[in-house]
Amino acid sequence: MKTMEGNNQKTVLITGASNGFGMEFARLFAKDKYNLVLVARSEDRLKELGYSLQDEYQLEHVCIVQSDLSRPESPQEIYDQLKQNGITVDVLVNNAGAGLHGFFHETDLTREMEIIQLNISSVVHLTKLFLKDMVARDEGKILNVASIVSFMPSPLMSVYAASKAFVLSFTEALQNELKDKNITVTALCPGPSDTYFFKRAEAENTRAANGPMSSPEEVARDGYAALMKGESRIVPGIMNKVQAGASNLLPDSALASTMRYQMEEMQEEDRKTPESKL
Numbered sequence: 001m002k003t004m005e006g007n008n009q010k011t012v013l014i015t016g017a018s019n020g021f022g023m024e025f026a027r028l029f030a031k032d033k034y035n036l037v038l039v040a041r042s043e044d045r046l047k048e049l050g051y052s053l054q055d056e057y058q059l060e061h062v063c064i065v066q067s068d069l070s071r072p073e074s075p076q077e078i079y080d081q082l083k084q085n086g087i088t089v090d091v092l093v094n095n096a097g098a099g100l101h102g103f104f105h106e107t108d109l110t111r112e113m114e115i116i117q118l119n120i121s122s123v124v125h126l127t128k129l130f131l132k133d134m135v136a137r138d139e140g141k142i143l144n145v146a147s148i149v150s151f152m153p154s155p156l157m158s159v160y161a162a163s164k165a166f167v168l169s170f171t172e173a174l175q176n177e178l179k180d181k182n183i184t185v186t187a188l189c190p191g192p193s194d195t196y197f198f199k200r201a202e203a204e205n206t207r208a209a210n211g212p213m214s215s216p217e218e219v220a221r222d223g224y225a226a227l228m229k230g231e232s233r234i235v236p237g238i239m240n241k242v243q244a245g246a247s248n249l250l251p252d253s254a255l256a257s258t259m260r261y262q263m264e265e266m267q268e269e270d271r272k273t274p275e276s277k278l
């Protein structure tokens, strides 16, 4: 961990800040003069981002924390390091996450157990540690990055979608538990977005990865606004809102069929433009 200078502003901890949504969150918080704690495995990328934001927005402190959140020990290590450095986390953004594409009977179990540790256990563990301190101060904000697939089973991404259903359920239960406190917990449920997510999940040839995409800037902007207003849930983008709404009307088996189609590899037919199909 690298700490720079003293601190008297509010501090946000963002997991998965080296890419995608997390990087955009870092930019938005920096613009509003939050001090940053940036967590991911890619230390160089975090340093490049953190130091440039510190210069641009004259932030009082930026901490770079290289950590692999698929290790069960990582959340406690991060918490202890921040405590030792006297850093209070006012806002926690549980954003780091990953998926894996394929039939469950064929995918790699070790990788899936790491995904469960990253997408579920590290979110629970970090929230436990930092929420206790927020409750003691009666102040704080948490943003948990769930997904549109939190609302529907997703064949060919079964473990990932189930992990995001957990994140949404967990977030909504905490909202109720904390309703009389000065602490908000917000769930961000993006649809397919233009980050490294699909490539890393080995899902870049799926229909979902080749259809309409939100930009990470749009998603982070909507998530940031909802977090700041203390909203319970935000689904960025009109089509995603429609899809999330439809999930209340359709049976899960129908949702699973739709998602399976989306998660299947593109076929030659899918690549043809409407004109070339004539």
Ligand SMILES: NC(=O)c1ccc[n+]([C@@H]2O[C@H](COP(=O)([O-])OP(=O)(O)OC[C@H]3O[C@@H](n4cnc5c(N)ncnc54)[C@H](OP(=O)(O)O)[C@@H]3O)[C@@H](O)[C@H]2O)c1
Residues within 6 Å of the ligand: 015, 016, 017, 018, 019, 020, 021, 022, 039, 040, 041, 042, 043, 067, 068, 069, 070, 095, 096, 097, 098, 099, 118, 145, 146, 147, 148, 189, 190, 191, 192, 193, 194, 195, 196, 197, 198, 200
């Ligand atoms: N993109 C989409 O379509 C989409 C839609 C809905 C929800 N989401 C969710 O949005 C969140 C952000 O994903 P993204 O789309 O921005 O994807 P991304 O571009 O792949 O970024 C993922 C971030 O998580 C970090 N990360 C991955 N594994 C990690 C680990 N083991 N330990 C610590 N950090 C780790 C990565 O950093 P390092 O590699 O440097 O560790 C990176 O900063 C995830 O929770 C994802 O599930 C994405």
